[in-house]
Amino acid sequence: MADQFVVRSLEEIRFWSRIMKEHSLFLKLGFNCDDTQLINEADRFYRVFEDIENRSHSYSADSDPQTIYEFNNIVHQAVCHIWAFKRKVLGLILHCKILGNNFPLLVDHVSREANYFMKRLEQLNTGTLDALPDAVINENVFFLRIMADHAKFINHLLDPSERKLVEQARDFSHDFDQLLFQAIDLDSMRPQSQTQPLLDQFVDQNRVSVRQLRDFKKTAHELIEACRIKSIIPPLLADHVFREASHFLEILDSFDHALTKAR
Incomplete structure (x- = not known):
C-alpha cells in the first residue's frame, strides 16, 4: 500500500504539474502587454x-512514503495558490477590468483542473480515494466536461x-456535451445507477468517443506543427489537449480493467 501511495502520488504530480506550468504560459500569452x-x-x-515537475522526477517508487506525503503537501499549497490566481483572473475578465485573449471559459476550465489536482492530493494524503463505482462516475463527469x-x-x-x-470540432463539442449530460444523469441516480452492467456500458461508450477525440487532437497537433492548417493554436496547446485526452483514456482503460476483474 505504501508503494502504491508513492507511485500514484508521483504519477499525479508529474502529469498535473506540467499541465499547471503550461496553464501559466497560456494565461500569460493571453494577457495584454500592459498587464505587467x-x-x-x-x-x-x-x-x-x-x-515541482523537475523535483518529482528525483523521486522513485522506492522513495520514503513520509517524504512523498510531505512533498504532496508542498505541491498542494502551490496548487491552491495557482487556483486562487486563476479565479482572480476570471473575476477581472468578467468584471471587464482587463481585456486580452483569454476566454472566460478557458480560465474557468484551467481553474477546475487546479481544483481537481488539489482534491486528488488531499485524497492521496488522507487515504480517501473514491471506491470504484464512485470513481467511475466522478472522473467521467469531470473529464467529459474537460473534453467538451x-x-x-x-x-x-x-x-x-x-x-x-471547424465542423468536426463542433460535432465533438456536441457529442461530449451529450455524454456529459448522460454522466450527470447517472450521477443523480446514485447509488441505484451503480450496477455492473450500467457502469460497463458507460465506460465502453465513453472510451470509444474519447479515443476518437484523442485521434482528432493528434492529427490537429501534427497539422499545426507542420504549418499545414490555418489557426491561432500554438503547437504546445495542441499537444497539451492531446495529452489530457490520452490521460483520460488511460483512466477509462483502468476502469475497464477493474470492472472486468470485479465481474
Missing part, C-alpha cells in the same frame, strides 16, 4: 511548477476558412 503584474505572476507560477471544453476551444481558435475541421 499578471504577466509577472504567471511567470512566477511557471517557475514554481517547473521546479477542448472541442469548443479548438473550434474557436481554428481559422473560419478551415471549414471541415
Whole structure:
C-alpha cells in the first residue's frame, strides 16, 4: 500500500504539474502587454511548477512514503495558490477590468483542473480515494466536461476558412456535451445507477468517443506543427489537449480493467 501511495502520488504530480506550468504560459500569452503584474505572476507560477515537475522526477517508487506525503503537501499549497490566481483572473475578465485573449471559459476550465489536482492530493494524503463505482462516475463527469471544453476551444481558435475541421470540432463539442449530460444523469441516480452492467456500458461508450477525440487532437497537433492548417493554436496547446485526452483514456482503460476483474 505504501508503494502504491508513492507511485500514484508521483504519477499525479508529474502529469498535473506540467499541465499547471503550461496553464501559466497560456494565461500569460493571453494577457495584454500592459498587464505587467499578471504577466509577472504567471511567470512566477511557471517557475514554481517547473521546479515541482523537475523535483518529482528525483523521486522513485522506492522513495520514503513520509517524504512523498510531505512533498504532496508542498505541491498542494502551490496548487491552491495557482487556483486562487486563476479565479482572480476570471473575476477581472468578467468584471471587464482587463481585456486580452483569454476566454472566460478557458480560465474557468484551467481553474477546475487546479481544483481537481488539489482534491486528488488531499485524497492521496488522507487515504480517501473514491471506491470504484464512485470513481467511475466522478472522473467521467469531470473529464467529459474537460473534453467538451477542448472541442469548443479548438473550434474557436481554428481559422473560419478551415471549414471541415471547424465542423468536426463542433460535432465533438456536441457529442461530449451529450455524454456529459448522460454522466450527470447517472450521477443523480446514485447509488441505484451503480450496477455492473450500467457502469460497463458507460465506460465502453465513453472510451470509444474519447479515443476518437484523442485521434482528432493528434492529427490537429501534427497539422499545426507542420504549418499545414490555418489557426491561432500554438503547437504546445495542441499537444497539451492531446495529452489530457490520452490521460483520460488511460483512466477509462483502468476502469475497464477493474470492472472486468470485479465481474
